[in-house]
Amino acid sequence: MKETLSIVKIGGNIIEDNDGLFQLLQSFSHMKGAKILVHGGGKKATEMGNKLGIEAKMTNGRRITDAQSLDVAVMVYGGLVNKNIVAKLQGLGTNSIGMSGADGGSIRAHKRAVQEVDFGFVGDIEAVNAQGVFSLLQTGFTPVFCALTHDGKGQLLNTNADTIASELAVGLTSHFETTLYYCFEKKGVLRNVSDENSVITHIDSHSYKTLLEEGIISDGMLPKLHNCFYALQNKVKKVCIGDSSMIRNESTTFTTLTL
């Protein structure tokens, strides 16, 4: 039987709350077995861009990553957020190692093709170097990934952290029985967005289709659940969506997704 691997993706709201982040890292450090943390950068990159007088560029409501914005993302995600998480995990006894997709050639992407919009330095993932990440895990390291990839030719790229988490989970199914946790500000996928307690505790392929048809999954949850079912369809065993208490292994309410 394969060993288990937990991949925990934490969202921007957790990054911005120092106490909440520390609690999450404590819970993460107590998780058994091989594990990987993936983090976004939240509003910190936007804040830093504002301080530096770099305006966030938008086209049709979508964010554009120009060269200056990429530098800010590299500083904030790859530097400030990632290294502080790594140091805190070390303080909690977890032998963490900070990673972008460039480090160890772990995640190669290509600059998103220009169709209606040129998104700039945004990377769509081509390949996860599962053997490289596996060797780090085998050596006893706990990788902490930020939302950056590279094109293999020297260029860093900005890549959605949810996608990084699901692609890592899929890539590592060859070596592990993999569970993917999406940790964000809500208790799970809600039936009614204005009722925090309307968590749907289980979604499978069949109910997913119904929820889509009924329009219950919409807006930001659409790409998140797309990532979840992409992972499940590619041999990830289980996906869980919920708030930090889900990681604490308490009896808590969250959404479990299976095929």
Next chain:
Amino acid sequence: MKETLSIVKIGGNIIEDNDGLFQLLQSFSHMKGAKILVHGGGKKATEMGNKLGIEAKMTNGRRITDAQSLDVAVMVYGGLVNKNIVAKLQGLGTNSIGMSGADGGSIRAHKRAVQEVDFGFVGDIEAVNAQGVFSLLQTGFTPVFCALTHDGKGQLLNTNADTIASELAVGLTSHFETTLYYCFEKKGVLRNVSDENSVITHIDSHSYKTLLEEGIISDGMLPKLHNCFYALQNKVKKVCIGDSSMIRNESTTFTTLTL
């Protein structure tokens, strides 16, 4: 016989010159055997601090690293500079992995004790986790270290890059026959600071003492040479000081230091 390990430390002036940096990385990627790159951040951190309105704090001419300055160092050294070097090396076929001393618990330091001056978040190195760095090298990774360490309790610290290079070199002598290269803007240690061609091609313990007595080694070269002889006295085989051409393996002039 032990395998060879080359540790190359590159200075700020190389970091600031994009073409020069790329040439250096090309040369580094052609070096045979196990290797580690160590980089400072040069003026980029000061520039970024200025842009963010953070004044460099000085006491008695010594730089103080307050919490804000540390954040800038973490963003610039650990993020912008480190990740771009890693991506460029990947593009050159070298399987680099970016590291601070927190990553993999590789370099533990303590906050410098307050005597006459409180230097703030500056770390004096306590221990190199040679086994951890060795395992990365054995797996085929080429570590790229920035000038940051941690205290093992969750706090990042700013640490001189020359010292990081010499402590890594010393720590890894248990596993490798280690050569340390200090790569900076001059062709080597100069007998006459105003004559770029007055390179002293060889310094040993004996001539070092004489050079110190004659006042030929002074100012910024004092701590650099102190690091060199510290390394040599602790089983590092050879230390070389020179400009980038030294790494290119051309027949070139530079300073070699031995015991």
